[in-house]
Amino acid sequence: MKDMVRRIAAATWARSLEFVRDRSSLGWNLVFPILMVAGLAFVFSGPGQPLFKVAVIAPADVKLDAGLHPFLGTPQVQFYREDTVAAALPKVQRHRIDLLVDLAAQPPRYWVNTQSPKGALLERLIAGSGGPALKREETAGHEIRYVDWVAPGVLGMNMMFACLFGIGYVIVRYRKNGYLKRLNATPLRAVEFLIAQLLSRLALILVVNALVFGACRLLLGLRMEGHYLDLLVVVTIGAFSMIAMGLVVSARLASEELAGGILNVISTPMMVVCGVFFSMDGAPRALQVAAEFLPLTHLLNAARAIMLDGAGLAQLGYPLAALATMSAVYLALGAALFKWRQD
Amino acid sequence: MMNHAAPPVLEVRDLVKHFKQVKAVDGLSFEVRAGTCFGLLGPNGAGKSTTIEICEGLLKPTAGSVRYRGEPLGPRYRERVGIQFQSTALQDHLTVIENLRFFSALYPVRRPIEELIALCRLEEFLDRDSKKLSGGQRQRLLLAIALVNDPELLFLDEPTTGLDPQARRNFWDLVTDIKAAGKTIVLTTHYMEEAQRLCDEIVIVDRGRIIARGAPSQLLAEHFNDSVLELPASEAARLAATGLAGIARGDTVEIQTPDVNAAVAALLAQGVSLAQLRIRPRALEDLFIELTGRGLRE
Numbered sequence: 001m002k003d004m005v006r007r008i009a010a011a012t013w014a015r016s017l018e019f020v021r022d023r024s025s026l027g028w029n030l031v032f033p034i035l036m037v038a039g040l041a042f043v044f045s046g047p048g049q050p051l052f053k054v055a056v057i058a059p060a061d062v063k064l065d066a067g068l069h070p071f072l073g074t075p076q077v078q079f080y081r082e083d084t085v086a087a088a089l090p091k092v093q094r095h096r097i098d099l100l101v102d103l104a105a106q107p108p109r110y111w112v113n114t115q116s117p118k119g120a121l122l123e124r125l126i127a128g129s130g131g132p133a134l135k136r137e138e139t140a141g142h143e144i145r146y147v148d149w150v151a152p153g154v155l156g157m158n159m160m161f162a163c164l165f166g167i168g169y170v171i172v173r174y175r176k177n178g179y180l181k182r183l184n185a186t187p188l189r190a191v192e193f194l195i196a197q198l199l200s201r202l203a204l205i206l207v208v209n210a211l212v213f214g215a216c217r218l219l220l221g222l223r224m225e226g227h228y229l230d231l232l233v234v235v236t237i238g239a240f241s242m243i244a245m246g247l248v249v250s251a252r253l254a255s256e257e258l259a260g261g262i263l264n265v266i267s268t269p270m271m272v273v274c275g276v277f278f279s280m281d282g283a284p285r286a287l288q289v290a291a292e293f294l295p296l297t298h299l300l301n302a303a304r305a306i307m308l309d310g311a312g313l314a315q316l317g318y319p320l321a322a323l324a325t326m327s328a329v330y331l332a333l334g335a336a337l338f339k340w341r342q343d
Numbered sequence: 344m345m346n347h348a349a350p351p352v353l354e355v356r357d358l359v360k361h362f363k364q365v366k367a368v369d370g371l372s373f374e375v376r377a378g379t380c381f382g383l384l385g386p387n388g389a390g391k392s393t394t395i396e397i398c399e400g401l402l403k404p405t406a407g408s409v410r411y412r413g414e415p416l417g418p419r420y421r422e423r424v425g426i427q428f429q430s431t432a433l434q435d436h437l438t439v440i441e442n443l444r445f446f447s448a449l450y451p452v453r454r455p456i457e458e459l460i461a462l463c464r465l466e467e468f469l470d471r472d473s474k475k476l477s478g479g480q481r482q483r484l485l486l487a488i489a490l491v492n493d494p495e496l497l498f499l500d501e502p503t504t505g506l507d508p509q510a511r512r513n514f515w516d517l518v519t520d521i522k523a524a525g526k527t528i529v530l531t532t533h534y535m536e537e538a539q540r541l542c543d544e545i546v547i548v549d550r551g552r553i554i555a556r557g558a559p560s561q562l563l564a565e566h567f568n569d570s571v572l573e574l575p576a577s578e579a580a581r582l583a584a585t586g587l588a589g590i591a592r593g594d595t596v597e598i599q600t601p602d603v604n605a606a607v608a609a610l611l612a613q614g615v616s617l618a619q620l621r622i623r624p625r626a627l628e629d630l631f632i633e634l635t636g637r638g639l640r641e
Contacts, residue, residue: 022436174432
């Protein structure tokens with residue numbers, strides 16, 4: 001056991017030195033995500049939605065117009081249909097819409113965010129519309145800027161690339177140039193080697209992303225409602241699962257080109273369906289189901305819940321269980337498939 | 344006195360290895376005695392590397408057995424032997440000393456690193472990135488890595504291939520020192536001079552089979568009782584009159600003779616220019632050609 005720990009520690013240390021001394025790659029890992037987040041913040045800042053936006057809950061067979069209630073005839077306000085209060089209310093709380101009108105309820109009512117100036121303005125329009133009185137319901141919540149929403153996505157995406165390519169390319173290169181064969185001639189066992197690669201990568205990714213997160217928080221004033229420790233737990237297990245995924249890809253390959261191709265085939269869909277840049281709320285059901293099987297989805301859901309809504313680990317049982325299951329499956333698969341040498 | 348009652352350090356019996364349709368090793372048997380340097384010789388593709396990798400415990404044979412000190416190779420075998428591959432990449436961005444410390448940490452029994460540094464003469468470039476070493480320096484580092492666990496059995500697979508003559512001689516000196524310290528060495532090479540310098544016993548392998556075995560000097564004495572005279576090919580025409588048989592070898596012509604004095608006298612008598620004459624004793628290379636009809640590097 002003591003020998004095993006010493007071997008894992010030595011291999012972890014050697015791999016970490018190699019990464020830290022590769023200055024260009026280290027620099028890129030640090031600078032790229034900050035630039036990306038800052039760039040997106042710039043692109044999506046400014047007046048994005050000129051209209052007032054109001055959700056309306058009403059029987060399905062009636063049109064949303066002044067006939068239903070004179071307020072719905074107000075120009076410059078975009079009215080759209082929602083089905084339930086539960087689905088629409090969080091949007092009011094996050095300032096994604098300005099008011100929720102529930103005409104299906106008895107008595108009819110509306111929800112306003114007390115921290116929204118636009119909501120307050122719309123309330124006056126309801127009062128002045130001359131229609132039947134609507135019952136006032138209050139809710140509250142800070143505005144969530146796009147940058148607050150997209151930053152976890154970009155950091156998570158960057159982490160996914162660092163996990164998959166960082167582990168995949170390195171092991172394939174080691175196999176191709178015969179370094180794995182040399183290690184195989186020592187008492188180091190395959191599972192020890194894999195654990196060392198995993199630990200080294202995990203530690204570096206956590207440090208790099210902590211720095212990037214700190215920089216984004218300073219430069220962009222990123223929102224952080226929850227606890228840092230919770231976020232660390234989520235990010236650690238999320239990164240672990242994606243590194244383990246990289247181990248599976250690199251278990252046998254000896255061609256960097258092929259490994260690169262396969263990693264792209266895995267990472268590109270993850271970038272699209274896991275909700276990095278845009279919410280998958282309205283996406284086709286099949287895509288949403290597919291996303292459930294990808295670790296990045298659960299990492300981003302959990303990280304956003306902590307950062308935007310202040311969720312704690314107790315509320316994140318599902319994404320954490322999903323990530324833990326994927327980690328275990330990928331790690332077992334990676335170790336079982338692993339080969340020291342090319343055939 | 345060699346103790347022949349004790350089992351040999353390494354005992355190889357009827358070794359066979361097939362790769363798909365190719366018979367890389369085809370029934371090899373040999374023994375390696377403690378404290379000797381044992382050489383596996385042969386051209387590229389003869390099956391030397393496959394054989395040594397089976398002996399190292401890295402490849403499984405199709406048939407046959409390898410025993411270490413009378414026992415089959417067990418899981419701890421790797422802790423007790425040292426291995427230097429023909430070519431090995433090391434991790435990028437690690438210095439010589441860091442590489443030594445890393446490999447050292449993988450073994451339960453470790454030789455002090457200072458001793459390895461002195462033995463393999465690594466002092467001058469300890470803090471250099473291992474990627475920036477010359478060919479000779481690199482092989483010395485790889486040798487030191489093969490010795491980190493103070494193995495009693497050391498495998499060297501073509502350790503001097505690609506080195507310049509000076510670096511090769513330096514490496515031979517190191518191996519001689521290691522042998523003097525009582526280690527048992529198994530060496531593969533296609534350099535006959537290397538085998539003659541270092542090996543106590545050799546087997547010559549061709550197409551996966553052993554075609555000769557014994558001590559280098561004994562093998563030469565068994566097969567040859569003559570020496571070789573080499574002349575430029577331009578002198579070949581005048582040889583006919585001397586009664587000596589010339590064998591063309593590229594831009595030289597060879598005369599094989601048991602009586603060098605008489606042959607030289609005959610050449611002089613016919614006015615053959617001796618300005619570029621080279622006289623050499625028979626070497627393992629000649630033996631190989633004799634046995635296979637082919638050159639070693641063909």
